[in-house]
Amino acid sequence: xxxxRLKNIFNSTLHLxxxxxxxxxxxxxxxxxxxxxxxxxxxxxxxxxxxxxxxxVEKYFWGRLTLTAAYSQFYFSKEFLIQHLIHQLxxxxxxxxxxxxGELMGRSILxxxxxxxxxxxxxxxxxxxxxxxRGYNQAAIICxxxxxxxxxxxxxxxxxxxxxxxxxxRKHRTERWExxxxxxxxxxxxxxxxxxxxxxxxxxxxxxxxxACGNIILQVPNVKLSIATLAYAAK
Ligand SMILES: [Zn+2]
Numbered sequence: 001x002x003x004x005r006l007k008n009i010f011n012s013t014l015h016l017x018x019x020x021x022x023x024x025x026x027x028x029x030x031x032x033x034x035x036x037x038x039x040x041x042x043x044x045x046x047x048x049x050x051x052x053x054x055x056x057v058e059k060y061f062w063g064r065l066t067l068t069a070a071y072s073q074f075y076f077s078k079e080f081l082i083q084h085l086i087h088q089l090x091x092x093x094x095x096x097x098x099x100x101x102g103e104l105m106g107r108s109i110l111x112x113x114x115x116x117x118x119x120x121x122x123x124x125x126x127x128x129x130x131x132x133x134r135g136y137n138q139a140a141i142i143c144x145x146x147x148x149x150x151x152x153x154x155x156x157x158x159x160x161x162x163x164x165x166x167x168x169x170r171k172h173r174t175e176r177w178e179x180x181x182x183x184x185x186x187x188x189x190x191x192x193x194x195x196x197x198x199x200x201x202x203x204x205x206x207x208x209x210x211x212a213c214g215n216i217i218l219q220v221p222n223v224k225l226s227i228a229t230l231a232y233a234a235k
Contacts, residue, residue, distance in 0.1 A: 023088070023096075024036050024040030024081045024084070035097055043080070044074055045080050046073065047071070049073075050109060050111070050112040050114065053069075055070070055071060056234070057072050057204065057229070058070045058071075060207055060234050065210075065211055066225070067225055068196065068226045071108075071114075071227075072204060072228070072231055073104065073105045073108060073229070074230060075231065076231035076232055085101065086202055086203065086230065089202070090134075090202065095136060098141035098145065100145060101230055102142040102143060102144060102148075102230075103145040103148060103149050104145075107149055110149065115228075117196045118152055119152060120153050120154070120198070121146055121153070121154045121198050121200055122143075122158060122197050122199050123142070123156065124199060124200065124201040124213055125160050125184070125213070126139075127161050128160070139202060140156055152198075155188070155191050158187065158188040158192050159184055159185065159186055159192070159216065161184055161185075161213075162183050184213045184216040186217070186220055192217065192223060193220045193221050194221070194222045194223070195224070196225075198228055199213060199214055199217065199226070199228075200227075201229045202229065203229060203231045203233050204227075205233045206234070214227065
């Protein structure tokens, strides 16, 4: 209790002396509504995939999912700030940075004519217990940022993820798909049908989870599906 209070005092004092610093490098920020300084923004490894038909993310899903368009905003690389920012979002409770990166994605999408018929965003669902533990779904936070720029709704809870699977790290891609494919379920078909949906996640790695969820969404009548992720880590 005492420690928490001291921590609070410490934080607000810190805030007094450093009212606005970059989440990336800690340098002072001039513009209050930014979370990153210009140098950090410019250092983010942009893919420019949003405007690129047949980009590596789309090719990655060829033969696996019928997509209208797909893209990732950044390359995921351990040397880059983006890895730190995603870590802050997923494990340190920094939802602000997730919303901010979502806004960046929304702007890229608006500048591209390949995503202009999107009706709604679907955050890749987490298992309920995992979301409860974390306090939020990081994909939903990204969606909120995107939604604020794109002016399309976020369909939270239209698709759910049902049960935990065993650890997937050492499995072959096809086995991984078998492992996750049964775990997604559409619960609000009316919100999903007859729409062009953008399925959103933080990082695409094997694509197995997005593929499993995408396949379920594509079973709903008259649906078109696109995918957007914050980062691309596929080999
Ligand atoms: Zn910076």
